[in-house]
Amino acid sequence: xxxILNYFEFKEKGTTLVEIAVVIFIIxxxxxxxxxxxxxxxxxxxxxxSAYKLSQDIRRIEDLGLSGVKIAGQADPKxxxxxxxxxxxxxGDKQYKIYADNFSPMPNYEYNTGDYVVEVITISEQQxxxxxxxxxxxxxxxxxxxxxxxxxxxxxxxxxxxAPEEKSIDIVISSTFDLSLEKTVSINTSGLIEVK
Numbered sequence: 001x002x003x004i005l006n007y008f009e010f011k012e013k014g015t016t017l018v019e020i021a022v023v024i025f026i027i028x029x030x031x032x033x034x035x036x037x038x039x040x041x042x043x044x045x046x047x048x049x050s051a052y053k054l055s056q057d058i059r060r061i062e063d064l065g066l067s068g069v070k071i072a073g074q075a076d077p078k079x080x081x082x083x084x085x086x087x088x089x090x091x092g093d094k095q096y097k098i099y100a101d102n103f104s105p106m107p108n109y110e111y112n113t114g115d116y117v118v119e120v121i122t123i124s125e126q127q128x129x130x131x132x133x134x135x136x137x138x139x140x141x142x143x144x145x146x147x148x149x150x151x152x153x154x155x156x157x158x159x160x161x162x163a164p165e166e167k168s169i170d171i172v173i174s175s176t177f178d179l180s181l182e183k184t185v186s187i188n189t190s191g192l193i194e195v196k
Contacts, residue, residue, distance in 0.1 A: 039177075040178065040181070043129065043175045043177050043178055043181055044175075044181050046127035046128070046129065046130050046175065047127075047130055047173055047174060047175050047181050047182060047183050048183055049126075049127055050123045050126065050127045050130045050173050050183075051173045051183035051184070051185050051195050052195055053121075053123070053126065054096070054123070054171065054173065054185050055185050055193050055194070055195050057083070057096075057098065057121060058083055058148070058185070058187060058193050059193055060098075061081050061082060061083050061098055061148075061150060062150045062191060062193070064080075064081040064118075064150070065080035065081040065082070065149070065150025065151055065152060066080075066150055066152050066153075066155055067152065068080075068152035068153065071100055071116065071118065074100060074102065074116045076102065077100035077101055077102045077107075077116070078101070078102065078106075078107045079101025079102065079107025079108065079109050079149065079151060080100075080101055080107075080109070080149055080150050080151035080152055080156075081098065081099065081100050081101065081118070081149070081150055082098075082099055082101060082109075082110070082111060082147055082148055082149035082150060082158075083096055083097070083098060083099075083146075083147070083148045084096065084097040084098075084099055084111035084145070084146070084147050084148075085097075085132060085135060085145060085146050085171065086144065086145035087132060087135070087144045087145065088144045088145065091122070091124075092132075092145075093131045093132045093133075094122055094123055094124040094130075094131050094132070095120055095121060095122040095123065095124075096120075096121055096123075096132070097111065097117050097118075097119070097120050097121075098117070098118040098119045098120075098121070099111050099115045099116060099117050099118060100115060100116040100118055101115050101149060101151075102114070102115060102116055107151075109149040109151060109156075109158040109160070110147035110149055110158065110160040111147045111149075123173070129175050129176045129177050130173060130174070130175055130176075131173070131174060131175075131176060132171060132172070132173060133172040133173065133174035133179070133182060134170075134171075134172040135169065135170070135171055135172075136169070136170045136172065137162050137163060137166040137168075137169055137170075138166045138167050138168040138169070138170075138188075139163055139165055139166050141162065141163055141166065143161060143162075143169075145161075146159065146160070146161070146162075146169060146171070147159070147160045148169065148187055150191075155191055157187075157188075157189050157190070157191055159187070159189060166189075167188050167189050167190075168186055168187060168188035168189065168192075169186070169187050169188075170184045170185070170186045170196075171184065171185045171186075171187075172184050173185065183195055183196070184196045
């Protein structure tokens with residue numbers, strides 16, 4: 001018996017102009033969304049890179065402090081090594097110092113003008129528009145400056161200034177373009193360093 005063919009079986013397969021227009025519209029919409037979010041994404045990456053760089057520098061300072069390495073041509077850093085941030089200084093919210101605590105006659109386990117500055121790191125040079133937004137203590141204190149000192153031979157971590165009951169300090173990194181973009185570097189008195 002002969003088979004009766006359906007009309008649709010003879011219709012050629014292909015795409016219509018409407019289908020092509022819909023695909024082009026969808027691709028255009030996704031492209032616009034990506035283009036609009038691209039500057040914000042770049043700023044978020046800048047904040048993240050700066051926070052991770054700060055945490056790496058703190059780990060490097062911790063290694064220096066716990067090993068007791070001596071700097072050639074400098075006094076013995078009896079008080080170890082540390083990180084110093086002072087937001088009240090000129091460009092203080094855009095830089096931090098790595099120092100050796102060789103304050104005479106006795107080390108005081110914090111940064112003073114007599115200490116040897118190993119390096120000054122300016123975060124705004126590495127990532128434009130990034131700055132240190134806040135320095136917060138674990139019990140609610142907020143600080144304009146902070147000194148985090150690592151002393152050998154036993155791991156002794158001194159955070160100055162801070163309340164005796166504070167066990168950690170949070171350094172908040174943000175973007176001048178969008179203050180809602182931020183990363184927090186947390187350092188506690190047992191030596192744990194993490195980026196949140």
